[in-house]
Amino acid sequence: MIKIQQNTLYGEAAARIRDMINEGLLLPGTRIPEKRLCEQFGISRTPLREALKVLASEGMVELLPNRGARVMRLTRQMLEETYSVMGALEGLSGELACRHITEEEIADIQALHYQMMAYYKRKEIRPYFEFNQRIHDAIMLASRNEVLRETHSSLNHRIQRVRYSTSMTDEYWKQAVADHEAMIDCLLDRDGERLGNILREHLRHKLVVAAASGVIDDDLAASS
Amino acid sequence: MIKIQQNTLYGEAAARIRDMINEGLLLPGTRIPEKRLCEQFGISRTPLREALKVLASEGMVELLPNRGARVMRLTRQMLEETYSVMGALEGLSGELACRHITEEEIADIQALHYQMMAYYKRKEIRPYFEFNQRIHDAIMLASRNEVLRETHSSLNHRIQRVRYSTSMTDEYWKQAVADHEAMIDCLLDRDGERLGNILREHLRHKLVVAAASGVIDDDLAASS
DNA sequence: TTTGGCTGTTTTGTATTCATAATTCACTTT
DNA sequence: AAAGTGAATTATGAATACAAAACAGCCAAA
Known part of the structure; x- marks a missing residue:
């Protein structure tokens, strides 16, 4: 879908979050800890929030207005x-x-x-x-x-x-x-x-x- | 994909850009004019850029790093x-x-x-x-x-x-x-x-x- | 005339700040 | 003890600022 995103921070952040979800470091149903991830990745919140939009489009997370993002459960x-x-x-x-x-x-x-x-x-x-x-x-x-x-x-x-x-x-x-x-x-x-x-x-x-x-x-x- | 986004600025912006593309106001192959759209919509660039990530995931636009977003051609x-x-x-x-x-x-x-x-x-x-x-x-x-x-x-x-x-x-x-x-x-x-x-x-x-x-x-x- | 280099302007991506909403905690009342 | 209220804290969404990349225009050299 998204072409040539590998060298942007939001693209990198999306990939890392995706991996963390897939490896069980971010569990289904849990809130995405924006602040902690930003510290962990060493980036600001802006590209991280953009990454979450990408992940939501993929169905990896759900975005809840004013409540942040949550890892999609696999029912x-x-x-x-x-x-x-x-x-x-x-x-x-x-x-x-x-x-x-x-x-x-x-x-x-x-x-x-x-x-x-x-x-x-x-x-x-x-x-x-x-x-x-x-x-x-x-x-x-x-x-x-x-x-x-x-x-x-x-x-x-x-x-x-x-x-x-x-x-x-x-x-x-x-x-x-x-x-x-x-x-x-x-x-x-x-x-x-x-x-x-x-x-x-x-x-x-x-x-x-x-x-x-x-x-x-x-x-x-x-x-x- | 994205749940409950209707009352966010980025969601609204994505919908409006989608409409503009579909109505021919933003032509295939053309650059998305971020600055102009922000003035037009009366919002800052942040939700507009988030909207573009959503639209890219849908295949409506393509994101070209450091060159902005472009409306996907329909070949x-x-x-x-x-x-x-x-x-x-x-x-x-x-x-x-x-x-x-x-x-x-x-x-x-x-x-x-x-x-x-x-x-x-x-x-x-x-x-x-x-x-x-x-x-x-x-x-x-x-x-x-x-x-x-x-x-x-x-x-x-x-x-x-x-x-x-x-x-x-x-x-x-x-x-x-x-x-x-x-x-x-x-x-x-x-x-x-x-x-x-x-x-x-x-x-x-x-x-x-x-x-x-x-x-x-x-x-x-x-x-x- | 064409090409290359330089400079200024514009655009892009990200960081930081601000305002608002939601959550948590402490205290009071029942 | 449980419920309610208010204040403080935290999280969220968006606006603004900053730095880097890209683009456009101009001038000089070939």
Whole structure:
């Protein structure tokens, strides 16, 4: 969305706050401590407040007039809604990718897949997810739709704090790997409809695991 | 995205700038004149700059460090990409709406449809589009997915400046009306899959008309 | 005539200050 | 002990000031 913001203080501050939220240093539902963050970052309140506007647009925080900003809770409902939307977006990315992808890009995705599989075999979950994400990024890039990529990325920021590793089952992991192999097949066949369906289904599986992880607030608690 | 911002200066400023862009008072590709807008709105630069961050997140303006903000051009490519994504989102809204919609909501959509048809018969295009939009909003609301609604709305802001009326054909209009009647049927039948398809196809038709309207920049011109 | 350098002006990004709203604390009343 | 009130403190939103970057204009040199 925002182009070329990396060398502005507000952009830097937004990124750092986003990281702090994702790493659990700023907990869901809690107030953003403007003064403390300014001291911590060594900047004035102006760029920090601008950063909060950016983060609010991303759905990372909510702005409450005269009461400051609060970290958005990740409720089960919001998670389901977000995954549903992302499913539609990723489905579209799969369809478009099969239309536009090059042989080189397919080969690169295959290479990433083999690297990911190596980590799967070694049960190293953190790098597994890293390569998993890179594969999805590559498919999204192959869609040749920048609006799609940015929209998806914006939603992805919100769920970055979900810790799948705490609720991974062997069954899910096996299914995820099978999904990925089917994705490769679809890319090779340029079967966009099937890839779209697999990506949507893949995200549904992921939602089940995400919903079982520890950062999800009960809906009743969230409305209090 | 941003909750409860209607009574803040930055929120008000963002809305007014958005309107000015959509009404052609701030033209695509042009610099946002901060100083002049501050004088015009009677506010200081702080909330105005905050407003620009919000608008950048929406894709209405682009922020160029040390060079200020510029109204986003609406290129053919961006339009196609945006419609493609919105098609996926509206398709999903149709599927979800058929799952959740109440009889009262269907009746309300039918009433809106009749009102819209009256304007169609009288060839009053402006109110036709107003009711058209209300029908789509009602379907989106019936999806019961707030993330979907907000994501779609954010994208919709970007294309608000498209003036369909300048390139409307009788053929398109007839097709659009037929699409709408089919939508009602699907809602009555709760046929989500078919509604999703109609909504996607409906947007494809709309893209053809949008692409023929006068605010679209040639891609080559946009990169200069 | 064109190009490059310099200077002055304007714009941009950020820091600081000011005014207002909200919260907290202490004291009094019930 | 609980509730209410008022004052003090803190936080928030916006205005203003400051420093740096960018731009425009002018003049001299090639």
